[in-house]
Amino acid sequence: MRASIGTPFVDTRADDLVWTLSRPPVEALAVRTVERPGLRVRLSVLGASHQVVVERDPDDGSDPLVETVACLPGFTxxxxxxxxxxxxxxxxxxxxxxxxxxxxxxxxxxxxxxxEEVADSPGGLYVTFPGDPLAVTALHLNPEAPLGWRTWHAYPQSGELVSTTTSVTP
Incomplete structure (x- = not known):
């Protein structure tokens, strides 16, 4: 899924990003939800950052897994x-x-x-920002087991490309 959002790209760098599993889900600029047997995976672009929320069957009472890679105030x-x-x-x-x-x-x-890899994939979310065609945040859910995803955050002003890879064995 391709999305072009109206929110301006924030001038940040890779060193500003924080990884955490302790932040609650937040409102996103773009979202793609993918259903897997017994799981719902929500890929979200928060700006030049991302959040992935993995929820099991809501009746089992478990908390979701929430991976956030973002610039977080108060965090180094x-x-x-x-x-x-x-x-x-x-x-x-x-x-x-x-x-x-x-x-x-x-x-x-x-x-x-x-x-080419992400934009039209059933588990892909590719977001561009106004002002620079290289200002991109993208997420791609592994199409098969095991559960996993990759993300990319491009910061053209500094020439940085941040790549992450996550795998979860439920």
Missing amino acids: GGLPGIADLPSWGHGDYRFASTVETLDPGDLARRIDLLR
């Missing part, structure tokens, strides 16, 4: 390279992130490839 920025939470309440959880600094041409090529 910095993403973990790897976060492993075995036997966490929702199953095994693994998060990994990388930050690449690319020249404008390489960033444009990567964004083109990303658009």
